[in-house]
Amino acid sequence: MGMTILLGLFAIGIVIGMPVAIALGIAALAAFFVEGLPTLIAFQRIGSGISTFSLLAIPFFIFAGELMLHGGIANRLVQFATALVGSRRGGLGIVNVFSSMLFGGISGSAVADTSALGSILIPVMKKEGYRADYAVNVTVTSSIAGIMIPPSHNMILYAVAAGGGISISKLFMAGVVPGVIMCLLLGLATWLVAIKHGYPAEPFPGWRVVGKTAMRAIPGFFTAVIIVGGVLSGVFTVTESGAIGVAYALIITGFVYRELNWAGFIAAVKQSAKTTALVMLLVGCASAYGYMLAFYRVPDALAGMITSITDNPIMVLLLINVMLLIAGMIMDMAALILICTPIFLPLAVQFGMDPIQFGMVLMMNLGLGLCTPPVGSCLFVGCAIGGVKIEKAVMTIWPFYLAILTALLLTTYVPAVSLTLPNLVFGGS
Template sequence: MGLAILFGLFFLGLLAGAPVAFAVGLAAVATFLYEGLPLFVAFQRILSGISVFSLLAIPFFIFAGELMLHGGISTRLVRLASAAVGKVRGGLGIVNVTSSMLFGGISGSAVADTSALGSILVPVMKEKGYDADYAVNVTVTSSVAGVVIPPSHNMILYAVAAGGGISVTQLFIAGIVPGILMCLTLAVAAYLVAVKRGYQGETFPGWNVLVISLAAALPGLLTAVIIVGGVLSGVLTVTESGAFGAIYAIVVTALVYRELRWASFKAAVLQSVKTTALVMILVGCASAFSYLLALYNVPQLLTEVLMALSDNPIVIFLLLNLLLLGLGMIMDMAALILICTPIFLPVAMQFGMDPIQFGIIMMMNLGLGLCTPPVGACLFVGCVIGKIKIEQAVRTIWPFYLALFVALMLVTYVPAVSLSLPALFR
């Protein structure tokens, strides 16, 4: 009965339109009261959930991403990608994917990727004769790489939700190859659709332009090098690298690019504070929620249900993917990471999956949810920028979904895709 109250009130809160964090928190508190557990235990769980040192990195990553969003890096990355790969058939589609890979490695946010690059590339693509749905679909799906390619604050949430026993550094390293793989499969899809629709490539501007574009984009690209390189080298912790990255982002956008104005800086600070506050409230409430999940043995119950269906790891992993994909279509990504990790991770590990590999799989699945209705934030942003209806985009987005699904299956069933690189840094 307690489990029914926990999930019943949670989904009731969502249906009533309550913020996810409040729905999680109220459901947890109500269940504590039903079970006769002292309320101070619930609040202890909430406080202990946010009293994790690695969470300090999240506001720095968010702030660095916001600064890059307002500071001109996206324009320079687009110029670099256009000079490098624009001559390919359907070149602007490939440029879009390449730009997303580069920007995702800096911002770590799919929504920021869609907003920053979409506002630049979608109008240009439409002007060059590309259909609006193609421009939006490429932009939206390629932005998913931002949640996998490091640095990604969602990976920190996963490490915390997993109990703190997973190295954030290892997760960052593990996301590099899958993120690149996602972009490669999307580039193939963009090329094939471009050929089918008869889109042409851009004229190669020459090596001089390519070198100049690289030089202009290099200061911004170094943000990712500082953050990821500092962690990989062992010189900096994740939190320290995030702080250095944020400071460097201020220097680059304000002093090097000279595009960060006071109004933009205030907007970046305000948005970072709002996002960080939301994430921290969610982390705390999810900690109390997870305590109850463990109390009711939910992971064990799920394992028994899945084993009743099949004891084949291939089938179980496919079912886990489908469950995560389905949940990602109807709920916020951060909330799902915090709620689903304590439930699904023990199941995946029982069937032989490495927790780092599962973390990448979770990011990819939930990232797909960002470009899938009904709550796909990236899809909504992309459609607004492209000035098209969501139905119009969804009708032709399937080749890009298929490309991402191929990458997801490779990461799921070929562990080396996500685990070979981390093994080199252990």
């Protein structure tokens, strides 16, 4: 009865449009009450869920991303990408993917990537004769680079949800190769679709222009270098690197680029505070909900159900991917990281997958969920910017989905894709 209430109330809350954090909290409290457990324990779990030092890095990463969004860094990265790769067929589409790879590695946010680059590139692509749905699809799907390429606050959430025993530095390194492979495959899909529709190629401006745009973009790009480099070198903790990244972003956007005005700064502060509050409430409520999932042995039950279907490791990992993809289509990413990690991580490890590798599989699965209806936030933002109906965009987005799914399968079944770089940097087998 208690498990039915726990799962049922949460499902009802999601269906009626209740915020995910509230639905998690109400379902957990109801289950505590039914089982006769002291409700004080539930609130203790909520408090302990957010009392983790690593989580302090999240508001810094979010704030740094907002500063970059309002401070001109995205514009300079787009100018550099246009000069470097814009001369190919469908050049502006390839520029979109390459810009996402650069900006995503700085902001760490897929939604910020879609908002910043979409606002710049989608109108330009439409003006140059590209179909609006093509412009939106390229922007939306390439935004997942912000989740995979470090720094990524979602990887911090994964490390916390996994019990804190996973190195965030290794997670950062593990995301680089899968993220780059995904962007290369998206670039290939972008080029092939551009050939099919006969989209134009931009003239190559010359290496001198490439060099000039690179010099303008480098100060902003160094935000990511400072954050990631500080963590990998051991000079800073993840939290300290986030704080230093914010200070550096303020200096670059306010005094070097001089595009961050007072109104932009206030907007960045407000949005960062709002997003941080939502994330922390979600983490706390998910902690109480996860306590009851463990109480009812839901992870063991799900593992038993999957292994009763098949004990073939290839099929088990495929089933895990399918479940994560479906979940990503109907729920927010941060909530799913907190809920799905304790459920699927032990099963994946049981069938030979490294926890670092599973983290990358989880990120890419749930990142794809941001691009799919009915609750894909990146898809909504991109369609709103491009003035395209969601159903129209989804009808033509399949080549880009296929590119991401190919990268996902490589990450799932070829451990070296995600593990080689962290093993080279930190040692390991």
